[in-house]
Every structure is written in structure tokens, then in C-alpha cells.
Amino acid sequence: MRRLASYFTWLVWLTVCLSLLVLPAANAYIDPGSGSLIFQVVVGAAMALSLGVKVFWRRITGFFSRRSR
């Protein structure tokens, strides 16, 4: 239970830190929305990872489909 609580504290701390580091583009004339900017930073790592896995997977399947031809 203590481990779970510390995990959440860490997650909240990370989110707050990331949110401090977001900057709207200098030329932005539309409102990017602070919730939308912060959200991207929070999910950004997962997006990057998911794309990485996807590309890796394509390479593997591509390798085998080339070999089987």
C-alpha cells in the first residue's frame, strides 16, 4: 500500500514538473489550451514508445515477409 502511495506521489510530481516545462509556440494565435498542452507532455512518452514498437514490429514482419518470398 505504501509502495502504491509513493508511486502516485511520484506520478503527480512528474506531471506537475512536466506541466511547468510546456511552452505555447511563439506564433500561436489560437488558444492551445493548457489542459491540451499538459496532456500531450504527459502522454508523449507513451506515444513515442508506441511508435517505436510499431516501427520495430514493421521491420520484423518486413524482414520475414522478404525472406519468405
Added chain:
Amino acid sequence: MTDERVAGSFRDPAGFVFRRDAALYRQVNPRFAQHYDQLMTSGLYETLTGAGLLVRHEEVDVAPHAGDAHRVLRPEIIDFISYPYEWCPGQLRDAALATLRAQQLAFDHGMSLRDASAFNVQFVAGKPVLIDTLSLEILPQGEPWVAYRQFCQHFLAPLALASSVDVRLLRLLAVHLDGVPLDLAAALLPGRSRMQPGLAVHLHAHARSQRRHADDAGAEEQTKSGAKSGGRFSEQAFRGLIDSLTAAVRKQGWEPGQSAWRDYYAAKESYSDEAMAHKEELVAKFVGELQPRSVWDLGANTGRFSSLAARTAASVVALEMDPSAVEVSWRQAAAGETPTVLPLVMDFANPSPGLGWAHAERQSLSDRGPADVALALALIHHLAIANNVPLADVAAWFATLCQWLVLEWVPKDDPMVRRLLASRHDVFDGYSEQGLEDALADWFEVVRRERVRGSQRTLYLLRRR
């Protein structure tokens, strides 16, 4: 010389569009010079225009409309400006994918879209094209996508609603001109939409984040304070975001259902083969004689007569109330079968009004006319009987839309009119061929009048007085 700033072009300090005499120009203000020059020198302009994703322009040596200008551009003219609330799901989806593809290519050239408004997309020859050249800025290194919120509201939310709830919810875009608010979309979507990873993240969790940070008074200041310490939103995260949005959009499919209009021709209830062939022959002859540039097909169904008109006219807009019929028509246009036909969803009892700031940002349907020729084939009974609009008012409205009108008269003993009257009292004493001609007389002169063989219907060729 008349100079006029285009009404929908006032938000962005980087530049604006203005009309001088008959020509359209885009002024690039000095503050945006660096970004515009990067677009032109990085190879991105050639890449995007080559892929048909961005409207072409030429730089011209004309006086700016106001203040100093870095450049004045003359963009290629789009025949007909349409709005997202007039599109079928397939059009909105294609526009979304074009926006994301443009963003990917921009990213490859060190640039990025700084807005993702569906109003920035228009359809040319069956393909979506971005029309705002000034949307592209030098990529702000290490920052999240400034247009992410707008993309989700303008594209993903309405597509998800059309796909998972009801296609009629696309009309929400006429009420919410900056896209469907994500909390509204999340509330309307069924629980199972959370099972789709794309919607779970970009709509549901995104909406929660917006709600949580809605009252962040110091958010702007906080975000600025982190400015100087370099990149935090990695390139891979940016690419991952665009890839994830693309996958989410691709999942939002919508198949046109069985609808009365879509299967109208197949049913052959209202036309014998002979009548249909003669009607086609007459319409082709009338339009062929007029050699119009623009044709509006009012009540176009799946665009059978629109494609007939497209043999002659360079620009045909096929306006139809039923999204299923419009979707079928759009797929034909997008597949290159009828590329000059632009199908749009339009209810003539409530056509698109002037919307936005001062009622002028988005033009009403009639403000976008008049067309050289309008076709009103098998439409009159829907207006005069199903919607109770007096014939005199129908004639006056047609007169605002076109120079020439090809109108099909459908008499009371026609099966389609009998069907409309089956469940209601016939309160339409004036609905007769003579009544129609009297109503038209104030606005049009009759140039040709031909009975459609094998039917009780009459085809008129009318010239605006």
C-alpha cells in the same frame, strides 16, 4: 479599385486574405516573414503542393491592403468554398488525414502546422487541399503541438460521433465553429468508445485533462517560465502523436445506410426507363447549350445529373439533404470518376446561413452564388408540399441562386407527390403547372418547356430576368 478584407480572415496577425477588384490576394505581414521564407526555401512548399495538399500561389508585386507587407501572394482560386458542417463523414475524414499528412511532411522539413482548423481545408478535384499558406511555421523545438486541441475538436470528435452515435451529429459543427468541445463529445459517445485506444486517449482522457486544468490561472505563466531550458517534447513523441491521431481517425469509418434517396433511382418508382433517358437527354441538351462554368444541382441525390452537368461545366456543386447519398457521391468524386463534382449536405428548408463573427465569417449558401446554372430536378414538390413553402417564395429563392434554372415540374398525380400527400390534407390548391408559371413570371422567363416522355413531368429552361 475596390479593396476588401475577406470576412473570415481576421484572427491571425501573421497575415490575411483580401479581395481587390475580381482578384484574391493573401498578405504576409513582416512578423511572419521568417516562417514564410522557410516554407518557400526548405522544399516544403514544393513537397506539399506536389502532393496536392496545399494550394499553390504566386508572389505578386502589388500594393498591400494595409500596413507593410513581407509579400503579397495570389493563391489559386477555389471554385466553391464549402464548410465542415456541409460535409459527409468521408469528406471530414479525408480532410483530417490530409491535415495530418501535411503535418508529417512539415515536420520532416523542420516546420509545423500552427492551426488545424477544418475550415482550412477545401476540396479541389475530389481531393482535400489546405488553403491557409500561413498555417506553417518553423517548428518550435521541444514543444507539444499547439494545434492538438483544435485538431481533436474539429476532426476527431465529430468523426467519432458520426461513426459511433449518429451521422446527424456532424451538424454540431455549425453550432460550434471551433469544433465540438471534447467534454460534449465524451458525454455523447457510448461507453464502448473507451475501448478504442485512440478515442480513450485523444477524446476521453484529453477531455479530462482539459477539465482538470480549466482553471489553471497561472498555467500560461508557468509554461512560459520553462521556456529557456530547451526541448522537452521529443521529436519521437511528436511523431508518435501524429501517428496515433492518424490511426484514431482511420478507425472512424462510416458506411452510408439504406436510405430512401440513395436507392431512389434503383427503385424506378418515379421514372420509367424511357422517362429517365429522355430527362437525361433534355438536361444534357439544356446544359450543353448554355456552356456554364458553374452548376449547382439542388437536391442532387447521388449526383446522377451532377455528373451529367460535369461533362460541360468546370465546377458542379451537388447539394443534397441525405448524408448517405452525399457519401456515395463523394466516393465517386474521390475515386476520380467525377472529380469536378463537389457533393455537400444541404437542407433547402434550412440552407447554410451566414455564421460566425458579424454573421460574415462563414457565408450563407446564396452568398456563395449565384451559379451560372442551377438544376432543380424533382425538388419542387419537396419544397412546396413537404415543407409548405408557397411557389412564389420558391421562385424568389431560386432567383437568388442562379442566372439560369433547369426546373422539373412534378404534378400532383405523380406517384411521388401522391406519397407526400398520403398522410396529410391536401392544402395546396395553388400547386399546379399554371400556378408554377405564374410564380416564376416575376423572376424568370421561360425559354424552353418540354414534357418528359413517358411521364407527367415537365422540364423548364428558365432565364433570370
